[in-house]
Amino acid sequence: MAIKYELIKECKQSGARLGKLHTPHGVIDTPIFMPVGTQATVKSLTPEELIELGSQIILSNTYHLYLRPGNDLIKKAGGLHSFMHWNGPILTDSGGFQVFSLNDLREISEEGVTFRSHLDGSKHFISPEKSIEIQNDLGADIIMAFDECTPYPSSYEYAKNSLERTIRWAKRCIKAHKRKEDQALFGIIQGGEYKDLREKSVKEMIELDLPGYSIGGLSVGEPKELMYDIINYISPLMPKEKPRYLMGVGSPDALVEGVIRGIDMFDCVLQTRIARNGTAMTSGGRVVIKNSKYEKDFSPLDKNCQCYSCKNYSRAYIRHLFKAKEILGLRLISYHNLYFTLNLMKDIRCAIKEDRLLDFKNEFFINYGYLN
């Protein structure tokens, strides 16, 4: 097996789990947040900075890398780790989500999905076999089965067909996977908002005995309460001895709520995306740095933060950088937002260890400005 999940302890206050995930490129403390490096780079930052700010694993995107620079080139470079100079664990998604969300002209058949590149309009076809071939070339530690991400809202019929196809596709992915010894293939649970479909999806996916499972089709426009409700329902059905990954979710409140419900892994582009617009996540809530009230504010982004940006720069300076369109500004906030999030995960792990995650949640949501 490429990876091994070690369950260290379960929280007495909640469904949270403390664990370690052993991968070919290192051991990850779970629950963990994975910064996203869509195009083989976490936007604006170096791998050394990612390590310094606490990243233990990063995510990269199969769809984007397949289109540019191409999986052949990355294979020639010795794989994604070598290509992008990141020697820690990597997870690649299957491309399924992007094929559906970035393409209006896609055509889905049982065989796979035909779509047009968002870069140049050229026509492409990705099947479960092709997705795995690309991911085998990229060489990430964890790869994802090719799924059909059910949109919200969807009819019961649509969600049912979509999850059943996802199961059939997962079987084809397993068959096509050529690097089982050093790449762990995760299955994706679909089923939309329908609990019986989610249950069916979990049960049939578990039968495939994969090294880990992720929950897909959430954070796609549904109310947060519905998302939490579905996780509440699915999580206890998932095997204890395997990691649970909630795809595309990473706002600070959702991280806490997800962990409480037994999730081990998260990823999200939010941290670096809002950083590029000058928005910092802080212990006092969001700081929109271009706001004129920060013009003469010589305090750090977050007075409770120990990151490089907060130790060395003022809000006034970072605001100046954004007003002057200087790249260092978004570097400093990207760094801070990822540090803030990974530090939150560290605090969460500590709270699980001490069986006080619900207490931590209350403090965090009330004292730190993330009200429910």
Added chain:
Amino acid sequence: MAIKYELIKECKQSGARLGKLHTPHGVIDTPIFMPVGTQATVKSLTPEELIELGSQIILSNTYHLYLRPGNDLIKKAGGLHSFMHWNGPILTDSGGFQVFSLNDLREISEEGVTFRSHLDGSKHFISPEKSIEIQNDLGADIIMAFDECTPYPSSYEYAKNSLERTIRWAKRCIKAHKRKEDQALFGIIQGGEYKDLREKSVKEMIELDLPGYSIGGLSVGEPKELMYDIINYISPLMPKEKPRYLMGVGSPDALVEGVIRGIDMFDCVLQTRIARNGTAMTSGGRVVIKNSKYEKDFSPLDKNCQCYSCKNYSRAYIRHLFKAKEILGLRLISYHNLYFTLNLMKDIRCAIKEDRLLDFKNEFFINYGYLN
């Protein structure tokens, strides 16, 4: 005196000088190249990276900082060093060059220059006194007298009036300067392409007994041979015991030629500007990374370079970053170009020490692809 220039040795093969410049924020080995941080940041890089790649002093721009964020704000922040988190020596220009080059609607009078902001069109007035007031607020180690930069070509009459006004303005700058103990004021030699005017300018400027002198009005469109010819003529007239600064010049060939003619300090935006377009300065000449021939080139930007970018990334990866418009790409080339330039200055200093600068020049220009 705010600074002290220590002449260590003169090259036996050329007019080059090896020296140390003692400033309130540290000692600089000369000849030196100064990376440019126009808006209180050397584009895309942190101060720690600037130190790591060999920067000993950086330059920042009075005109830009006066308009945004304003010298008042920077003064409130404790000065430019504190504001931008750079604790090494800083030189600020006078704003004169930008007032002339970025404004079509400027009006010059004996009192000063009225101009419109390139940001919002608002009307401003900078006099010698105002330039020094701003620079006193910024608090750089070395500040420049407010001058009228003579364009190329200019009539004899224009160049003469312009240099005479620059001398009168320098006297007003000296009078207005309120921080003589910790900020060294340099005078600027003008005179266009006319040797007798350059001579007049040097002689009258020297009489003001300033801590250093710079040569202005070069690299403004004239042929390089004319520039070298003028430096050849001026340099021997300048006092040996004071630093000589050639403003706005920094291409690798011009650095070597300038040092040979006795110049101690240089600055240029070339390194970071071409980096943003994906052009690297290398020991084999310029590498335009978007060129398709680098698509599958897994060698570093410069095989003879020991910088962070060259030790860890391939041309193929950096090309991918540029094609995908990822910020890390221009960071890596900016880092490399500045490292390459500061490493060249180190090699130059070593060659002066060993009295073989002309030999070094020949090797550099022939073997390393910078043909004359």
